Amino acid sequence: MPGGNLGPYVVLSVADGLSGIEVDTASETVVAGAGAVADAVDRAARSTLGRRLPFLPASAAWCRVGGLVANDSAGAGTFGHGATHGWVEAVRGVDARGNDVHLTREGTSSGPLAEAMGRLANHPTLSALAAERDPEGRLPGWPRVRKNSSGYALDRFLSNGSRGQPDALQLLVGSEGTLALITEVRFRTAPIPETRGVLLLPARGPDDLVALVLELEGAGAVACEMLGRRFLEITGLRHSGPAAPLARDAYALLLVEVEGTAPEVAAALDRCQALGQRYGGPGLRARSQAESDELWRLRKAASPIIARQARQGLLSTQFIEDCVVPVPALGRFLVELDRILEAARFDAVVFGHAGDGNIHVNPLVDVEAPDWHSRVRQALEAVADLVADLGGTLAGEHGDGRLRAPFLERIWGPRLAGAFREVKETLDPAGTLNPGVIVPLPGQDPLEGLSPRPRSHP
Numbered sequence: 001m002p003g004g005n006l007g008p009y010v011v012l013s014v015a016d017g018l019s020g021i022e023v024d025t026a027s028e029t030v031v032a033g034a035g036a037v038a039d040a041v042d043r044a045a046r047s048t049l050g051r052r053l054p055f056l057p058a059s060a061a062w063c064r065v066g067g068l069v070a071n072d073s074a075g076a077g078t079f080g081h082g083a084t085h086g087w088v089e090a091v092r093g094v095d096a097r098g099n100d101v102h103l104t105r106e107g108t109s110s111g112p113l114a115e116a117m118g119r120l121a122n123h124p125t126l127s128a129l130a131a132e133r134d135p136e137g138r139l140p141g142w143p144r145v146r147k148n149s150s151g152y153a154l155d156r157f158l159s160n161g162s163r164g165q166p167d168a169l170q171l172l173v174g175s176e177g178t179l180a181l182i183t184e185v186r187f188r189t190a191p192i193p194e195t196r197g198v199l200l201l202p203a204r205g206p207d208d209l210v211a212l213v214l215e216l217e218g219a220g221a222v223a224c225e226m227l228g229r230r231f232l233e234i235t236g237l238r239h240s241g242p243a244a245p246l247a248r249d250a251y252a253l254l255l256v257e258v259e260g261t262a263p264e265v266a267a268a269l270d271r272c273q274a275l276g277q278r279y280g281g282p283g284l285r286a287r288s289q290a291e292s293d294e295l296w297r298l299r300k301a302a303s304p305i306i307a308r309q310a311r312q313g314l315l316s317t318q319f320i321e322d323c324v325v326p327v328p329a330l331g332r333f334l335v336e337l338d339r340i341l342e343a344a345r346f347d348a349v350v351f352g353h354a355g356d357g358n359i360h361v362n363p364l365v366d367v368e369a370p371d372w373h374s375r376v377r378q379a380l381e382a383v384a385d386l387v388a389d390l391g392g393t394l395a396g397e398h399g400d401g402r403l404r405a406p407f408l409e410r411i412w413g414p415r416l417a418g419a420f421r422e423v424k425e426t427l428d429p430a431g432t433l434n435p436g437v438i439v440p441l442p443g444q445d446p447l448e449g450l451s452p453r454p455r456s457h458p
């Protein structure tokens with residue numbers, strides 16, 4: 001993904017040699033090497049403990065534990081179960097100077113990085129931020145989004161450590177390889193629910209969509225995924241397939257999942273359908289496991305469509321693909337996004353995690369057109385302004401990488417961007433680890449890594 005794209009630097013692969021997985025039955029945790037594939041960790045938890053990792057991303061079949069934790073990844077289940085950071089019990093790794101790192105949730109962290117993080121919390125910039133938390137514990141200027149993988153997690157670092165200490169583990173999760181190399185992670189696990197239910201609900205317009213999303217969490221939904229207007233058109237779902245009767249006149253469809261015992265699931269689906277009735281209609285309710293899987297396949301239709309478009313000369317391009325805004329601002333985001341895409345003359349596959357206000361926008365770009373690069377820049381700049389205006393961030397789950405780092409100050413404001421720079425300069429003063437990721441280098445161009453074809457680097 002562009003958020004984690006590579007620069008002209010040394011690439012260190014942890015895929016081989018660090019892929020072991022061990023299950024600890026006493027603590028119901030799983031310890032995995034940074035190179036283990038996320039799905040394999042989940043399978044180990046299921047087969048040995050009868051438990052699961054409910055937060056995994058759609059890329060779980062190939063993404064690795066190191067990237068998962070370094071990006072604070074999330075998935076459809078994050079609406080009900082939170083993102084990766086809530087499931088990490090401990091991390092082992094190596095800091096920029098080659099020292100061992102061991103950070104734990106219960107505050108038994110050790111090593112020079114943990115000590116430096118402890119001192120960092122007392123730096124004037126960070127301690128002033130902590131002192132100005134509002135009554136709900138929010139740092140001044142911190143975005144009111146349900147999930148975020150942009151910047152450093154100062155909110156969690158300064159807020160919820162054990163025994164009132166800064167939470168060093170939480171600062172490392174989501175730090176995108178800029179503070180330490182992760183070698184091993186211990187994950188918590190969750191029970192496997194007895195059953196699940198799936199429902200597809202139409203929303204008549206952007207306001208109905210927002211109102212419905214805001215109510216669905218209270219109704220017991222654990223996933224709340226959006227198939228946007230453009231997605232329905234490009235996929236042809238408006239005219240064929242099981243969703244067509246709903247999709248024909250809908251502004252968007254929401255795919256809702258609930259889980260629990262059979263009576264709990266039936267009651268939650270009733271509640272969600274009653275809400276749906278208010279904002280677009282009762283929708284389509286899966287009556288079996290097979291029907292549930294079929295509805296999920298509609299949501300997963302994005303990848304084959306993107307591949308088909310590529311064969312027609314259009315490349316699905318990820319540069320505004322991970323914006324997150326406060327859920328009440330989601331309708332305005334979608335409406336303004338349409339204007340931006342029209343102005344830049346891009347069609348786009350638009351879908352994502354509506355429940356968390358996190359929308360994936362994949363513009364379909366003709367990279368043979370002479371002005372494609374300037375139109376990409378135009379759309380990126382306009383979306384960054386929009387997201388800043390709505391109080392969101394450019395990354396809900398894919399991280400800043402080198403693409404979004406140059407927007408750090410525009411999105412976060414000078415005070416928080418300055419605090420992020422202080423984190424990096426304190427914990428990796430020589431700038432050894434992932435230079436230009438999260439905190440930009442002087443003059444860094446967001447689009448320097450965006451190329452339709454592999455490029456040779458010196």
Ligand SMILES: Cc1cc2nc3c(=O)[nH]c(=O)nc-3n(C[C@H](O)[C@H](O)[C@H](O)COP(=O)(O)OP(=O)(O)OC[C@H]3O[C@@H](n4cnc5c(N)ncnc54)[C@H](O)[C@@H]3O)c2cc1C
Pocket residue numbers: 001003004005014034056057058059062063064065066067068069070071072073074075076176177178180181182183397398399401434437
């Ligand atoms: C089709 C597709 C679907 C996706 N769906 C989702 C989704 O649903 N949710 C989601 O959150 N993301 C998604 N992603 C993005 C990405 O796959 C995930 O964020 C994933 O968890 C990252 O892991 P990775 O192995 O791909 O990491 P990489 O891309 O290899 O790395 C990501 C970042 O972490 C750093 N890093 C990697 N390993 C380590 C380590 N051991 N120590 C320190 N830093 C490290 C890298 O330097 C980089 O900055 C998707 C990507 C694709 C292509």
